[in-house]
Amino acid sequence: MSADDQSAPREPSVDEHSVVLHDRGAAIEQSDAFENPGLPPHRPRQTDLHPHKERRAERQVVGWFLASMLGSVLAIVAYIAVPIELGNMASVRANNLFLGLAIALGLLGIGIGAMHWARQLMSSHEVVEERHLTRGSEPSRARAVEIFQLGDEESGFSRRSLIRNTLIGAIALVPLPAVVLFRDLAPQQDAVEAIAHTMWKPGTRLALDPSGAPIKATDVTMGSAFHVIPEDLTEIGHNEGYLDQKALAAVLLVRLPPEKLHEEPGREGWSYDGIVAYSKICTHVGCPVALYEQQTHHLLCPCHQSTFDVSRHARVVFGPAKRPLPQLPITVDADGYLVAQRDFTEPIGASFFERLHHIDPEHVPLTAAETETRA
Structure with missing residues (x-):
């Protein structure tokens, strides 16, 4: 080998490397x-090779869907046949046990049946679909229809009528236990009637929650907020609907300077010396409105931040609530105790479509006859 050959570096050949570098950027080409x-x-399944095994798998799928239908019906039966008795924890456990097992059977029957159908009876060929533009051209629309028809053919949804019908029946029945359970949570009487009237009536004293001590006007200091219930509520036992009545009649009592009140015509007499009372139940979804800000005279609902202006008949200034808090007209009796003039002039709590005709659009006092008609 000559000296020139030893001094000059040898250029590597392309075949000696697995990577060829190009001039631009980090672009590379892998030769390996x-x-x-x-x-x-494709590996055929037993159901693909033996017709009798295919029919057996079909019967199994139908059996699971029938089991789901049976579970849905049993859930309703268990809820009615094993009622919850007040003060009996054994009845609660039995109700939850049978109800839970029946609902589990209803849901598992659909899930296991659908999974068994897909694994044993639907087409098992692996396919790769190349991505393409999703333009709604006529050829693509025709191809989409063809794909749906192919999927229907491979799944056997139209051909296997027994599986299809039992699946539809199971899906139709599985929500029924939830419908029965949630419907039973509603009051037996009309929903609006249940919230149209509370324990407040003319002359009912305002009392502290939960002690039940009556409140004098002189006890309410400037800028304070009192959680209030009707004095008569303390005479009701917990097994006689105490919590239900308290949820309807709960009131928040606030005192602010009389000059800060902006009362609408016809409602000047609803307050007493700057003391106002409003329903504690938010008009959004019924959460307790219990946060009072002294400087702005705002009431805040901690659930969804609906904010009400106490100085302007608790009108909404922020949040998802759509109407003001119902105001309780108050005054004082001969002994100086705060008392209610009448009940609320509209149903308390969250708004919903069934009560729209019960709401006073002008938010003005109603006569007793009008209140009765609205309820």
């Missing part, structure tokens, strides 16, 4: 890239 191996060969 592997070829696409394609999809593995």
Whole structure:
């Protein structure tokens, strides 16, 4: 080898390297890239090879869907046949046990049946679909229809009428236990009637919650907020609807300077010396409105931040609530105790479509006859 050959570096050949570098950026070309191996060969299932096993799998799927239908019906039966008795924890456990098992059977029947259908009866061929533009051209629309028809053919949804019908029946029945359970949570009487009247009536004293001590006007200091219930509520036992009545009649009592009150015509007499009383139940979804800000005279609902202006008949100034808090007209009796003039002039609590005709659009006092008509 000559000296020139030893001093000059030898250029490597392309075949000696697996990577060829190009001039621009980080673009590289791998010469050892592997070829696409394609999809593995299809392995037929037992249901593909033996018609009697296919029919057996179909019966199994139908059986699971029938079991789901049975579970849905049993859930309703268990809820009615094993009632919860007040003060009996054994009845609560029995009701939850049978109800939970029946609902689990209803849901599992659909899930296991659908999974067994997909694994044993639907087409098991692996397919690869190349991405394409989603333009709604006529050829693509025709192809989409063809794909749906192919999917229907492979799944056997139209052909296997027994599976299809039992699946539809199971899906139709599985929500029924929830419908029965949630319907039973509603009051037996009309929903609006249940919240149209509370324990407040003319002359009922305002009392502290939970002690039940009556409140004098002189006890309410400037800027204070009192949680109030009707004095008569303390005479009701917990097994006689105490919590239900308290949820309807709960009131928040606030005192602010009389000059800060902006009372509308016809409602000047609803307050007493700057003391106002409003329903504690938010008009959004019924959460307790219990946060009072002295400087702005705002009441805040902690659930969804609905904010009400106490100085302007608790009108909404922020949040999802759509109407003011119902105001309780108050005054004082001969002994100086705060008393209610009448009940609320509209149903308390969250708004919903059934009560729209019960709401006073002008938020003005109503006569007793009008209140009765609205309720």
